Amino acid sequence: MKKLVALAMSLTMAFSLVACGNSDASNTSTDAAATTAASTEAAQTAPAEKQDVSLRIWGAEEDQTMLQGMIDSFKEHYADAANFDIQLGTESESTAKDTVLADIEAAADVYAFASDQLIDLVNAGALQSIDEMDAALESYAGKSVADVKSANASGSVEAATKDGTLYAFPMSADNGYFLYYNSALVTPEDAQTWDTLLAAAEKAGKKVGMTLASGWYNASFFYGAGFTTALNDDGSTAMDWNGTSADGVTGVQVVQSMLGIAGNSAFLPIADGDISNQIASGDLCAVISGTWDAAAAQTAFGDGYAATKLPTYTCGDKQIQQGSVAGFKLVGVNKYSANAGWATLLADWITNEDNQAVRFAERDRTFQYQRSWFRGGFFQYRYCSSV
Helix, strand or coil, X not given: CCCCCCCCCCCCCCCCCCCCCCCCHHHHHHHHHHHHHHHHHHHHHCCCCCEEEEEEEEECHHHHHHHHHHHHHHHXXXXXXXXXXXXXXXXXXXXXHHHHHHCHHHCCCEEEEEHHHHHHHHHCCCECCCHHHHHXXXXXXXXXXXXXXXXXXXXXXXXXXXXCEECCEEEECXXXXXXXXXXXXXXXXXXXXXXXXXXXXXXXXXXXEECCCCHHHHHHHHHHCCCCCEECCCCCEXXXXXXXXXXXXXXXXXXHHHHHHHCCCCXXXXXXXXXXXHHHHCCEEEEEECHHHHHHHHHHHHHHEEXXXXXXXXXXXXXXXXCCCCCCEEEEEECCCCCHHHHHHHHHHHCCHHHHHHHHHHCCHHHHHHHHHHCCCCCCCCCCECC
16 A cells, blocks of 8 residues: 655745636636746745635535545644634535536635546636646645656546646546445346346336436447547547447447337436435335445435446347446646645645545445446446555
8 A cells, every 4th residue: 555655844834825816717827827936935935823724625415524524634634834714515526617617716725526527627727737736735745746646546647637737636436337226126137137127127116217318327328339439629528429339339229229228117217416316215226326326325225225237238139238437536726716725735635545545435335345246347446546
């Protein structure tokens, strides 16, 4: 297990790193360079008295208790350097980009978001370059940006990077989905295919739920059939839905299979963001979701709580394994933070090795339960930290 470098700060230096506040996006690069230079000089010459530091951080609703614990430990760790007022707010990683871009300057100093939002956030000037905060990390956390990169899986670092610049701290690699089911109503064999799964649901008078009106979810049918995606220069995703995959399956055939599933009376289409509510309703015996709904599924299914890989689906005369995705969650620093240095240290703290282990134990415990069937290759979980 690689231990992150220990704290190596001199308490004779006060920390006074200030980010730009210019709302003119065209000046953000120039302002950032000037800010970084000024911040470094300030850190070297500031008096030794403790600062009063105010920060706001946003995180997912289901992470609030865990994040508060991380904030408390951060405040304790740096108690000799500053007096902290850190306010924790709720914002889903899935909607962070839209909320931040509605008013960047009013957004939190530190916020978590899904990795596919990085390009839009960078282009809008909403993320502080982490590379430019190297001096802050060296002086106070005893590590460099290079250390941060080497401590995390290369895929997570790549997801947090644009044009060679690191813009966020990797937090987790749990942004994928699989099948939860109630084993009191659905047998492990029933859960293997959509045909048998829907038949078991109908017999039990229950539904199988999935979000279909989302490219992130419905792409799983195409991935299984051999289709691939590519990233466009503007950050959007391209897939040749109308073509033929390398496996010889046409997009039309995949859509016909999806329509067959969606048209089954035992299938429940769920709006994006409403899965946890539908699980809690008691109407489902199985649902496709991710680790964020583990607690809801365990509560609803009780002793029957179980999970497995995604089912196969019928496409022509074939059974095709529905494919899943592996994505990353990142933590960024607002470009307009008035305390960008401390915000950087807080973002680093909640994503360091110890706190990634906390997150894995508390939020991603589903993976511990299911790790045996992830080895099959349909979904390969990669923990960000090299622990």
